[in-house]
Amino acid sequence: MTISNTFDLIVIGAGSGGIAASRRAASHGAKVLLIEGTRVGGTCVLRGCIPKKLMMYASEMRSVFSEAAAFGWNAVSTEFDVARWTQAKDKELDRLGAVYDQMLANSGVQTLHGHARIVGKQLVEANGQHYRAERILIATGGAPSTDGIPGIEQAWTSDDILQLDALPQSLLVIGAGYIAVEFASILAKLGVQVSMAYRADLPLRGFDEDLRQQAVHALESSGVQLHPGMQAQALLKTEAGFALQLANGDSLRADAVLNATGRRPNVRNLGLESVGIHTDAAGAIPVDADSRTTAPGVWAIGDVTNRVNLTPVAIAEGRAFADTEFGGRAVQASHANVASAVFCSPPIATIGLTEAQAMEKGPCDVYTSQFRPMKKAFVGSQERTYMKLIVDRASDRVVGIHMLGADAPEIIQGLAIAISAGATKRDFDNTMAMHPTSAEEFVLMRDPARRHG
Ligand code: NDP
Numbered sequence: 001m002t003i004s005n006t007f008d009l010i011v012i013g014a015g016s017g018g019i020a021a022s023r024r025a026a027s028h029g030a031k032v033l034l035i036e037g038t039r040v041g042g043t044c045v046l047r048g049c050i051p052k053k054l055m056m057y058a059s060e061m062r063s064v065f066s067e068a069a070a071f072g073w074n075a076v077s078t079e080f081d082v083a084r085w086t087q088a089k090d091k092e093l094d095r096l097g098a099v100y101d102q103m104l105a106n107s108g109v110q111t112l113h114g115h116a117r118i119v120g121k122q123l124v125e126a127n128g129q130h131y132r133a134e135r136i137l138i139a140t141g142g143a144p145s146t147d148g149i150p151g152i153e154q155a156w157t158s159d160d161i162l163q164l165d166a167l168p169q170s171l172l173v174i175g176a177g178y179i180a181v182e183f184a185s186i187l188a189k190l191g192v193q194v195s196m197a198y199r200a201d202l203p204l205r206g207f208d209e210d211l212r213q214q215a216v217h218a219l220e221s222s223g224v225q226l227h228p229g230m231q232a233q234a235l236l237k238t239e240a241g242f243a244l245q246l247a248n249g250d251s252l253r254a255d256a257v258l259n260a261t262g263r264r265p266n267v268r269n270l271g272l273e274s275v276g277i278h279t280d281a282a283g284a285i286p287v288d289a290d291s292r293t294t295a296p297g298v299w300a301i302g303d304v305t306n307r308v309n310l311t312p313v314a315i316a317e318g319r320a321f322a323d324t325e326f327g328g329r330a331v332q333a334s335h336a337n338v339a340s341a342v343f344c345s346p347p348i349a350t351i352g353l354t355e356a357q358a359m360e361k362g363p364c365d366v367y368t369s370q371f372r373p374m375k376k377a378f379v380g381s382q383e384r385t386y387m388k389l390i391v392d393r394a395s396d397r398v399v400g401i402h403m404l405g406a407d408a409p410e411i412i413q414g415l416a417i418a419i420s421a422g423a424t425k426r427d428f429d430n431t432m433a434m435h436p437t438s439a440e441e442f443v444l445m446r447d448p449a450r451r452h453g
């Protein structure tokens with residue numbers, strides 16, 4: 001076996017985490033090889049956050065057009081052409097791809113296109129060549145799971161929804177997590193008849209219960225037909241479209257189906273067995289707080305480790321690894337107080353404890369506010385904004401903030417700093433309101449809606 005080249009670090013997977021780790025390691029002087037099977041960018045840039053948000057922007061245009069008349073504009077045409085959106089999105093992703101390629105080249109990271117496989121200690125094979133590195137970092141992310149329900153492999157995944165030439169007339173979304181809620185809302189706003197079938201009573205398992213209720217109202221107001229508590233038996237494809245057969249004998253029909261039943265870590269054909277790494281029950285690579293796997297010299301970050309599957313977390317894990325191993329500074333990525341957003345319409349954003357989690361920890365006070373935002377009230381829309389603040393009574397610290405409403409992700413990102421800094425309810429009360437905004441409600445909440453304990 002000839003070794004083509006030797007590096008300080010080989011990174012497998014050029015998604016957000018792999019790119020961040022490579023660049024940070026190179027900035028510390030490491031000689032880095034980054035190997036990617038397809039294009040640089042990963043799920044977030046190519047098949048996730050970025051194109052999804054561009055599609056969400058497209059869907060929000062509908063209400064801009066319909067509300068324009070109330071603001072004094074003449075009628076505006078509202079026909080949506082998804083093929084034009086797809087073309088424009090592809091062009092934007094090409095632009096972003098070129099930016100990433102340039103950033104990597106400027107950082108001195110060497111990029112190789114091909115499928116990488118670990119073939120032994122410090123050894124990786126790609127395109128028939130062998131490369132050696134003292135450290136190997138796995139950052140291969142995840143992919144849609146396609147085996148939860150018999151026949152579900154025939155359904156679209158989120159990857160397909162982002163590549164459409166034509167919209168279906170009707171769409172059945174299976175699942176009720178981030179991807180299900182986001183695409184149900186977006187496609188409904190784009191004019192598709194959307195229904196959503198899920199096992200639980202409410203969508204968005206793990207989120208605050210009130211926020212889940214609010215999500216139901218928002219989805220229904222967008223025209224999404226909800227089928228909670230469903231037990232799927234099989235998905236059948238017929239000439240007339242799809243039929244999801246349920247355990248109670250009913251079936252749900254639609255022209256197209258989106259499989260949003262979760263994602264699985266990408267570990268196939270990675271050669272984990274060659275270094276003795278065993279995946280866990282979810283198929284993920286187990287790691288410690290420093291992202292070390294059980295194999296000496298091999299680390300893993302991001303969705304392939306199934307910790308907190310969000311882009312900024314993968315980036316933080318990648319940079320912590322690089323700073324620790326090459327920067328002479330021990331850093332661990334924190335998984336506490338990670339804010340997240342669901343880009344439905346209106347969007348949801350959340351940070352910290354849910355009400356149920358806060359109650360378990362001790363006495364707490366819950367402040368809520370619900371109102372029709374000025375812009376929507378003016379046009380006669382019934383859309384409402386919901387806000388919730390949870391305060392630990394003993395310390396007066398704000399331990400949870402939840403919101404559904406216009407600009408929720410932008411507002412909660414700012415408030416995330418307050419939570420990270422340990423702000424108290426008194427700090428919120430002492431903050432001058434900025435008027436007229438929705439965000440000001442968070443500093444104007446005087447009386448608790450509920451007191452626990
Ligand atoms: P989630 O884990 O959020 O949701 C999966 C959904 O599928 C749940 O509703 C689950 O139901 C359901 N499900 C799973 N298996 C079955 C089955 N066999 N039959 C029926 N329903 C099933 O996964 P997503 O794919 O939506 O998202 C994956 C990850 O990607 C998220 O965890 C998130 O971290 C990340 N993401 C983040 C986004 C953001 O930040 N805005 C956007 C998109 C993704 P149940 O609750 O009953 O188990």
